[in-house]
Amino acid sequence: MKRTINLVLIGLLLFSAGNLFSQETKIMVRAQAKDAKFIGTSMGGAKIIIRDVETGKILDEGLTKGITGDTEVILLSPRERYKEITTEKTAGYEASLKLDKPTFVSIEAQGPMSKKQAKVVSSTQLWVIPGKDITGDGIILEIPGFVVDVLSPQTHETISAGTEIEIRANIVMMCGCPVTEEGTWDASGYEIKALISSEGKEHKEINLNSTDKASTFSETVKLVEGDYEIEVYAYDPKTGNTGLDRVNIIVN
Template sequence: MRFRFRVFSLLSVLLFCFGSLAAQETTVMVRALAKDAKFIGSSIGGAKIIVRNAETGAILDQGFTSGSTGDTKLILKTPQERYGSLTDEETAGFKAELDITEPIFIEIEAHAPFNKKQTRVVSSTQLWVIPGKNITGDGVVLEVPGFVVDILSPQTHERIKSSEVVSLKANIVMMCGCPVTEGGTWDANQYEVKAILAAEGKESREIALKPTDKASTFEAETSLDKGYYTITVYAFDPVTGNTGVDKTNIIIN
């Protein structure tokens, strides 16, 4: 009888222990915030979020941030106080759901903006997550520096006669897709936008692109001698250090 009681007691203890190790779904809200701008969400295709076990590299969850870029006044024009929030229910984010049985050290990556390969960067951080202890609200916010730069003209591999004017045009937006305009929240006059014109056997030239009446659009005109040219357009903000680049190739004949 005592033996049966001991076996029963041992089984009870084992069941209790195994029960305590059952996986608990734990939520971690992850957001990507463009440097000097707003959150990266649906309007620009989102940021790809990958949550890994930092020790093994195993992916625990992944997906894309979705939602709005957030409240401009709250994010950029309101002094931040301790424990204050930068987000609301509509602000872009990705809710990672982790099934974990014990505290785990994780690494979170934001690849953003994901749909713009020439400008996509990776921002990451690491932290401990405890089973059942959700990280919500603003959650984990990863800063994403830079500009999205798209060369609009000339087109890739376009052939242009040396006697013709070469039109240089580029679209510049913040990493969240927010527009750049003269005198706006993101002031086009604050940024340095230039084209580097390079061809084999020729000295490289730089030409400044100026803002136009159309939001986020910068342009200039030039003439070029015959050759195969690589055109590099960059944007630089001397205040924040944000940078962005796009390249294309053309033929002058």
């Protein structure tokens, strides 16, 4: 009888010890645009994938949702140690992991999801301990770059030789924040150009200038007959941020 009781007690202890490790663990993951704010609902979010490094198994995945955050707090105020720069409304994805032992994981952010030509992948690795949540600002992954969209000319558009062609592009930060003259993201500090090439016949490089519409840049050019590729890029020499979009047209 005594032996039976002891075995039951040992079983209960082992069961309890197992439960100590088999716990739900929450991790807040955020994707922050380099030199800007957080990627959230307005840009289709950033896809978050958490994997067990040893097995490759996906432990959780989802999209960041929420607002881009407070410009003053994120960018303009002096940073203090341990002071959070996010709120409950700031874009993020709260992952929930079921772990029975400490696990070395990789955390990946892909974004922004609404702009495939601009999507960037950023990742990190860390140990996650069962029951030890990582909340608040959480894990912040930096997403570098600009989102560049060529608005004009259109893909595979046919244009008469010698006519003025408007090259027009929309350029924003990876969080969707506007690029404007003398704004928080000052267009005058960026290099925004169109590279034009045609089967070795002609190569041009022209500057695009700000327009009356925020984040929109434009210039006109005349081209001789040929098949052209137009690449529009943005470059910030202060941060190294870059972005590019391309379009192909026919001039005849």
